[in-house]
Amino acid sequence: MAAIEENQYRVRVARSASSGIATEFAVVLEERMTVLDALFSIQRNQDASLSFRCACRVGMCGTCAVNINGVPRLACRTRVKTLGTQVVSVQPLPNLPVIKDLVVSLEPFFAQWKKIKPALRPKDPASKELVRVPHDSNYARNSAGKRDCITCGACYGACGVKESSEEYLGPAAINRAYLRLLDPRDSAMKERWQALNEERGGIWRCHTQMNCTSVCPKGITLTDTITRLKRAALSPGQFENR
C-alpha cells in the first residue's frame, strides 16, 4: 500500500449551541480529502453532535452545500488542499434559516421554486410519442448548459439580493422556469411569465452581481439565463416559436 500524504488543518465550524460562533477542530486529512471528509472526521472522532447534511458524497445530490471560507460550495467537491489555507472556515449557507450547526432549512428555497410551477404542464400528457428535439432545434441550442441544476442552494446563498429580499425568486427558480418556457411540450407559459415578471420577486430584482454564476457547482451561467429572460420580456412572443 503506497503512503498517502497527510496534512494537518484547523477547521472552524459554526455551531448552533454557541449561537453561530465557530468551534475549532484540529484535523489530519489525506491529500485528496474534501471538506466533507473533514466534517465526517470531526463527527466520528471528536464531536458526534456535529450536524451537517450529505447523501451521495460525489457531487450529484446537492445536499452538502455549505459556506467554505466565505463562499457557498459543495463540501464533497471541495478538496481541502486546493483551498490553499491552513484554516478552513465552514458555515451554513447564507440567506436561509439555520436549523442546527451547518443544517439549514431549504423551505424558503423550495417555496420560491414552487412559485414558477417547476413541473411540466404537458400540452398532451397522454401522448405516446417521444418529442423530437434535433441538435439544431431552439430547445437544444438554448437549453445547453442550463439543465444540470442539482438544487444545492449555493446560488441562493450567494445572491446579494436574497440577502435582503424574501420575495425574490432567486437564480435557480428562474433558471428552472426558463427551461420549462423553452420546452416544446409545455403549456403553462402565462403562469410562469407572471411569476417571472412579478414586481417584488421577479427577474427585475436581479442586479447582475453574478455571484450565482461564480458559485454554481454545475457551471450554469445563471445571470445569463436571467438576462435572456429580461430581453425576452421586452420583446413578447420570444418563446412562441419552440
Place this chain on the structure above:
Amino acid sequence: MQNLPVDHLDADILILGAGGAGLLAAMHAHEISRKLRIVIAVKGLLGQSGCTRMVQGGYNAVLHPDDSLEKHYRDTIVGGAYLNHQELAWKLVEEAPRRIIELENKAGCLFDRNADGTIHQKAFAGQSFDRTVHKGDLTGIEIMSNLRDYILEADIRVLQETSGLDLFASNGAVGGALLLDHRKGSLVAVRARATLLATGGGATMYRISSPSLEKSGDGMAMAYRAGATFVDMEMLQFHPTGLLVGKSMATGGLLEEGLRGVGARLFNGRGERYMERYDAVNMERATRDVISRSSYLEIMAGRGTPSGGVYVDLSHLDHDVVRNSFPGMVERCRDYGFDLVHERVEVSPSAHYQMGGVAIDVDCRTNLTCLFAAGEDAGGVHGANRLGGNGVADSIVFGGRAGDSMADFVIGRDLPAVPQAQIMQLAERWQTALTKDKGGNPFTLRAKLEDLMWEKAGVVRNGKDLSAAAAELHQLREEAAAVRVRGGPESNPEWSESINLTNLCHVATLLVESARIRTESRGAHYRQDFPSSSDAWLKNIFLTLTDHGVRVEKKPVKFTRPPARQDPK
C-alpha cells in the same frame, strides 16, 4: 426512560423511500385517484437522496424497431444466470419502454437525442442491442429532479429526513409503520391501508461501496423483523469500477459502465490487461460480476495497484469524445486530482446493488398482507446478477406497478387497527440507546461490520469464512442492540448511525445465511469451495424470520417463459 412524542397520521398509502420506485408509485397512485391520501417518508431530502439520483449510465428500454422485447428479456435472463423470476423479468422489459414515455411526457424528463431529434440509446455491457436511454452521464439527476417537481406540484405529503423504524406487523399483515423524524427527534406512527417498501438496499454494509451514504437497507430490515419472505439474499452486485480515493468518503463512488462500453481498458498493478485471462472474448465488456471477480482475484494475488485496486485507462481513446461523453466523471476525478482523460485511474470493485430482496409477485405484493415492495427492496427481477441500465428501469417499472396495485388494493379496505401498546413497545426499543450510560460506539461497530463483510462475505466467498461471518454477525447484532448514544434525540447523527447499524446487521445476516446455503457459484455469488454452476442449483433460496428462527426454503426456478435461443450469427 425517554418518552419521545409520537405524532399519529392516517394514510391510504404509506410509501417508505423516495427513489425512482417510491416516486413512481406515488405518481401512479395519484394519477389513479387524487383523493388518495398518500404519505411519502424519505430519509434525506426529497429527490436528492438515494441511488436513483446517482444513476450515471442510463435506463434500458426497447424503443428501436430493430430491437425486441425477446432480446432484452434474453439478455436479462442470461445476465441473471437464469435465476430470475421470469414473470418479473418479462414485466421489466415489457413495461420499460412505456415508462420512458411517461417519464418524458408526464414527468417532464428529456433524455439525450440523436442529431435528428430521435432518442439516443447507448451501448452497455451484457446487452445484445444498444438500448440504454440516458441524459449525458448523469441520468439520475434528470429523472429524480423531474419526479421531485411532479410530487411538489401534486401536493403529496412528504416527510423529509424521516425514516422507518419498524412496520406495524401482526397476524401476517402490516398496518403501517413507526417513523423517526431525524431532524426533530420525534416519532410518527402512520396507520396505512397499504405500505410500500422502497428504501433501497444495504450494499453500504461493505468497506467499499457505492450508494448514497444514508442508505442502510431499512426497508429490508423492517421487512425481516416483520416476517417477510426474502429471495436470493446472497446475490449482491459489486460494480467493478469504484473510485479509490484513500480513506476519503469519495471512495467507492462509481465510474460508470459506459466507460467500458466505449472501450476503456483495465490493467493490474503490473500493467497487464488481465481480462485476457478471465474472459478473452468479451474482455472489458463482460458483465459486472465477471469483471469484479477478475479484478478482485488479481488484487488478492498481489497484482493490485498501490492503493489495492486496478487501473482503468481511457488515455488511448479520443480525448474529446471522452470529455464530451463523460463530463460529470471527468470533472469529479479532477476534483480529487485525477485526470481521467489522459491518465490511468485506480479503481476497485465496489459493493453496489442487491439483486436479492423481499419476494414479490408481478403486482409487487409480498407474503404479508398490505405490504408491497418495489425497486431494490424487492428481489427476483435480476436473478444472480443485474445488467447495467436495468436497475433504474426496475425501480421505474415496478414502482409504477406498485402504485397501480396499491391504489386498487385499498378500495373498500378499512384502516387497520394498530394497538397503542404495539406503538409504545416499538418506540421504546429504539429509544434505549439514548438512555444508556455505557455501551458500544455505533461508528466503530459500523466499521467493524464493513470490514467483516468485505473480508468474509465479499466478492469471493468460501464456506469457512461465511460460517465465521455468521458467528461474528450474531455477536455484532447483540453489540448493536447495546450501543450507547450521547446527546438528545434532535439531529443526532450518532443515534441515526446506531439505527443504520442495526438494520445493516439484519440485512447482512440474511445475506450471509443465504450465501452459506448456496453451494455453487452463480452470477455475483462466487465461492472458492464451489467454483462452478450446477443445474441442480437452478433454485431460489427463500428466507423468512419466524418465531422459531429463520425458515429456509429452496424452490426450483419456474421456467414459465424460457428465453429464446441465441440467434445464429
Place this chain on the structure above:
Amino acid sequence: MNVYTGKLAQILQRITGVLLLIYLLLHVHTIRELREGPAAFNAALATFRNPFFKLLEIALLGTVILHALNGVRITLIDLGIGHTRHVKLFWYGAVGFGLLLFLAGAIPMFLQGVLKV
C-alpha cells in the same frame, strides 16, 4: 477578483449614482448664476478654483469613470455578452482602462489645479 466582486460593483454603482446626482444638483445650482450676468457667474466659478475643489473634481472624474464603465459592463451583460469566456477580461479590462483614463485626467488636474505647476 472573487465571488463577491459583482456585489461590490453594484454597491459602488449605487453610491456613485447618488454622488453624481448630488453633483448634478450642485452643477445646476451653479449654472443658475448665469442669470445674474457674467460678473456673478465668474465670481461663482472662482470658488471652484481653490485646491480643495480641484481635489473634489478629481474625485468627480473617478466617480464618473467608475459609474460609466460599470454601466457599460452591465449593459453588455444584459445583452448576453461576457457571461462565460470574458468574465475576467471584463473585470480587469474595465479596471485597467478605467485606471488609465483616471490617471490621464487626474494627474494634470492635480499638477495644475492643486500644486499650481
